[in-house]
Amino acid sequence: MTIHTFSLSWQMLLAQGLTMLFFATGFVSYYSRAWQYAARQKASDWRRGAWIRLAIPAAGILVSFLLAWTGSGHLLPVGGLVQQGIALFIVSYIALDAHTTTPEYILRSLALAFFWAFTHRAVNLWPNSLFSFLLLIVWLTYVRANGKHIRYHLLQHSLVLMTLAALYWLTIDSVSAGFNMNPTLRIQALLLYACSSFSTGLYLFELRQSDKQSEANARRATYDALTNTKTYAIFQDDLEQQFAASIANAEALTMVEIDVDHFKQVNDHYGHLAGNEILIGVATTLRDVLRRHPGAPQLYRTGGEEFSLIFAGQTTQEVMPVLIDCWRTVRRTRYSAGDNELAVTISCGGTERTIADNSADDLFKRVDDNMYQSKKRGRDVITMNGDTLRDNTVHRAREILAYYTQTMVDLQDANKLVAHEVVIARNLSEYDRWQTWPFGTPLTSQLAFMNKAVNMAPELCLAISLSKNECIEPYTVRQLHDFMQSHAGLHGMMVQIKAPVSTELLRQVQINMAAEDIKVVISVDNLDAGVIPMTALHLIDSIKLSMGMVRKALGQPQSAAVLRQLVADCSAADVTIICTDVNSPSDAEFAQATLHARYAQGYYYDRPDLPRID
Numbered sequence: 001m002t003i004h005t006f007s008l009s010w011q012m013l014l015a016q017g018l019t020m021l022f023f024a025t026g027f028v029s030y031y032s033r034a035w036q037y038a039a040r041q042k043a044s045d046w047r048r049g050a051w052i053r054l055a056i057p058a059a060g061i062l063v064s065f066l067l068a069w070t071g072s073g074h075l076l077p078v079g080g081l082v083q084q085g086i087a088l089f090i091v092s093y094i095a096l097d098a099h100t101t102t103p104e105y106i107l108r109s110l111a112l113a114f115f116w117a118f119t120h121r122a123v124n125l126w127p128n129s130l131f132s133f134l135l136l137i138v139w140l141t142y143v144r145a146n147g148k149h150i151r152y153h154l155l156q157h158s159l160v161l162m163t164l165a166a167l168y169w170l171t172i173d174s175v176s177a178g179f180n181m182n183p184t185l186r187i188q189a190l191l192l193y194a195c196s197s198f199s200t201g202l203y204l205f206e207l208r209q210s211d212k213q214s215e216a217n218a219r220r221a222t223y224d225a226l227t228n229t230k231t232y233a234i235f236q237d238d239l240e241q242q243f244a245a246s247i248a249n250a251e252a253l254t255m256v257e258i259d260v261d262h263f264k265q266v267n268d269h270y271g272h273l274a275g276n277e278i279l280i281g282v283a284t285t286l287r288d289v290l291r292r293h294p295g296a297p298q299l300y301r302t303g304g305e306e307f308s309l310i311f312a313g314q315t316t317q318e319v320m321p322v323l324i325d326c327w328r329t330v331r332r333t334r335y336s337a338g339d340n341e342l343a344v345t346i347s348c349g350g351t352e353r354t355i356a357d358n359s360a361d362d363l364f365k366r367v368d369d370n371m372y373q374s375k376k377r378g379r380d381v382i383t384m385n386g387d388t389l390r391d392n393t394v395h396r397a398r399e400i401l402a403y404y405t406q407t408m409v410d411l412q413d414a415n416k417l418v419a420h421e422v423v424i425a426r427n428l429s430e431y432d433r434w435q436t437w438p439f440g441t442p443l444t445s446q447l448a449f450m451n452k453a454v455n456m457a458p459e460l461c462l463a464i465s466l467s468k469n470e471c472i473e474p475y476t477v478r479q480l481h482d483f484m485q486s487h488a489g490l491h492g493m494m495v496q497i498k499a500p501v502s503t504e505l506l507r508q509v510q511i512n513m514a515a516e517d518i519k520v521v522i523s524v525d526n527l528d529a530g531v532i533p534m535t536a537l538h539l540i541d542s543i544k545l546s547m548g549m550v551r552k553a554l555g556q557p558q559s560a561a562v563l564r565q566l567v568a569d570c571s572a573a574d575v576t577i578i579c580t581d582v583n584s585p586s587d588a589e590f591a592q593a594t595l596h597a598r599y600a601q602g603y604y605y606d607r608p609d610l611p612r613i614d
Helices: 010-044 046-071 081-095 102-119 123-149 154-171 183-222 232-249 263-270 272-291 316-332 360-376 443-456 468-472 474-486 503-514 534-539 547-554 557-572 585-593
Strands: 253-260 299-301 306-312 334-337 340-343 346-352 382-384 387-389 401-410 416-428 433-436 461-465 492-498 519-524 542-546 576-580
Touching: 010 046, 010 081, 010 183, 046 081, 046 102, 081 102, 081 154, 081 183, 102 123, 123 154, 154 183, 232 253, 232 299, 232 306, 232 360, 253 272, 253 316, 253 360, 263 272, 263 340, 272 299, 272 306, 272 316, 272 334, 306 316, 316 346, 316 382, 346 360, 360 382, 401 443, 416 443, 416 492, 443 461, 443 474, 468 474, 468 492, 468 503, 474 492, 474 503, 492 503, 503 519, 503 534, 534 557, 542 547, 542 557, 547 557, 547 576, 547 585, 557 576
Parallel strands: 346 382, 416 461, 461 492, 492 519, 519 542, 542 576
Antiparallel strands: 253 306, 253 346, 299 306, 334 340, 382 387, 401 416, 416 433
């Protein structure tokens, strides 16, 4: 073998640099595809995948040895920097494979070490070769420890490869290289190698970004962004495949729908963000429960508050314990909805494939029928194959009530807001509407609600309703005193009592409330029942008249006379009139012009946003 002394002209250096760049980029492209193919094969067939993962790097290493042998002048009259540079790149790139097992990495390390010994084999330079070999071991150790952070990081990828190249070209001898390795040639060899290392690093970085974007797109198409469950589109595909497989293999197939009960009520009352929190919480609970059972199915979100499950190879009897576990766990869990914690229930409906089902749609329709039956049976139940399972707990009859505040405005001061009144409403489920609760509400319940209302309007007057007995009880005065002391910013408080009221009772009430500077209001619903003696008007501050009662009274001469006398008496005694149920501008004008009302309440000024109860 003849050893030549030369250095490359800049034209030759450029040409060989481009050669290395294109070869290295092409090699990395095909190698990456082959490695991905091997990973897919390993997932489906472990043995086949393992052999492919062994064969791919082995082929690359074999090519690198042939190129190194050619480049050192053994097959050609002279050596070549490009051949040796490409050979070094192939064997070092293979060593950087991410996600290799320890045995795989050991085989790659041995191949690189053998390659190193093959290219640094001059006996007269053995101390130098031994030193470079020890540095190679350090390099391999570093790569193993940080391999996952090197492959797709442009800077680290380039620096690690260039470090190995510098170690290779600065320690190789002329005999092994096939030409005289003068300083200029060593630098030119490093420049050629830099072309391949940087270009492939850039290629891998872009490839990684593209893969990440593809994975993100695939995940968006596969998983619901809110609940992290699979989407309806994936559910349709999976159901079709599972249905066909069930028929082909003569296996059972059970499908279940799960619906969050009264979800619209949560959205209406607490807002959509709170509703989203409920959906996320329920989906998380369901996934956690499913993991506890072998062969857990995928959870799909197939509607706004609806989830679905497909149990391949399982009958409804086998599925029921899993479903009951999901149902009971959701009922026991408390879910956050903004600042509130809510109890949530679910309704379930399911069935299994029968020979009468000609398509997945037939199965789906019967599942829907079972879900509809669960809803008709009052929700919070499981219906499977037409049989509804109820909870064994005995539930007491309940009435759904809601507290809210209604504003009171000053008609003589441009409808300025002056007070908030605590109102309680009862849900009339048979009419799908709310009705103002006509009976007294315990003072403690009203004050508990007012603690929250005060935080929203700390500088207003508050109005609450009391029964006649509560008005004269000593503990009532103490509770009102303590409440006002704990909310020093309040501008005052009103207590209202339903007419008719005797003079003796009013006198006692006036004594109790005057000590705390609390105003007394009489609420009049019926003029025929008597309201309050004229001689007792000085014991109260205001009288409350509803527009409905006023309209009815004006249509009856006797009642109209009583109403006019009451308005005149109130004016004479300096008792302010509060008009309620003011629902239009004409109502407001009538209340001020005819009834001489000072304050008003009604839907014209504010309307409570009470939830719809499904």
